[in-house]
Amino acid sequence: MSELTTIARPYAKAAFDFAVEQSVNDKSAVEKWTEMLKFLTALVENEQMEAFLVSSLSSQKVADTVISICGEQLDQYGQNLIRLMAENKRLSAIPAVFSEFTRYVEEHQAIAEVQVTSAQPLNATQIEKIAAAMEKRLARKVKVNCNVDDSLIAGVIIRTEDFVIDGSSRGQLDRLANELQ
Incomplete structure (x- = not known):
């Protein structure tokens, strides 16, 4: 076979x-x-x-x-x-x-689930931009699920099954703290 x-x-x-x-x-x-x-x-x-x-x-x-x-x-x-x-x-x-x-x-037809956590609610244009960028990166359609976490201070965290993109201020501060230690 x-x-x-x-x-x-x-x-x-x-x-x-x-x-x-x-x-x-x-x-x-x-x-x-x-x-x-x-x-x-x-x-x-x-x-x-x-x-x-x-x-x-x-x-x-x-x-x-x-x-x-x-x-x-x-x-x-x-x-x-x-x-x-x-x-x-x-x-x-x-x-x-x-x-x-x-x-x-x-x-090809698989739809990837993308979790977007932001410091403040995202508008439709921002969600569309994130979806377009993730579709390009993953080479498939994506479904964006948004939620708000005000502890992030600013920015977004994008998660999918394979990776995490942390563009939040909290993430940047955590990385800076790790480098300083």
């Missing part, structure tokens, strides 16, 4: 990166790729198709047959993927490609 995953990962990553790039113009590109790969997985897992894929036919003939069976289910980019995988004798790895692609989609 791990061999199939190793084979599938570059195809899945390339398809995912391409779908995300296309999502700039077409918001449903990732969904289209998910549907194409899901359909291809069902097709390749068919007993008769499994036997056909390991037949001694040329890779061009195998690719053309799979593409003709899929019909409208594949766009030109999906057809290119089929041709490439057929040329490399990797069509049997499509279920693993779909599995890896799905994992990339789930990671």
Whole structure:
């Protein structure tokens, strides 16, 4: 199984990166790729198709047959993927490609929880700026949860699962005190 995953990962990553790039113009590109790969997985897992894929036919003939069976289910980019995988004798790895692609989609769509503790209540503009900066840093969508702690004196503390950014006056005073000791 791990061999199939190793084979599938570059195809899945390339398809995912391409779908995300296309999502700039077409918001449903990732969904289209998910549907194409899901359909291809069902097709390749068919007993008769499994036997056909390991037949001694040329890779061009195998690719053309799979593409003709899929019909409208594949766009030109999906057809290119089929041709490439057929040329490399990797069509049997499509279920693993779909599995890896799905994992990339789930990671991409994950929403990070960001806790923002401030000395004073933040306005909407400040929250939006923090959210934009954290989305850029984390490379995913964020959900900002705000609370107020007047013991901070001024500034904010931003926490997420992986790290803490302490921009509070209390944090700066604590760091200064540690350096002076």
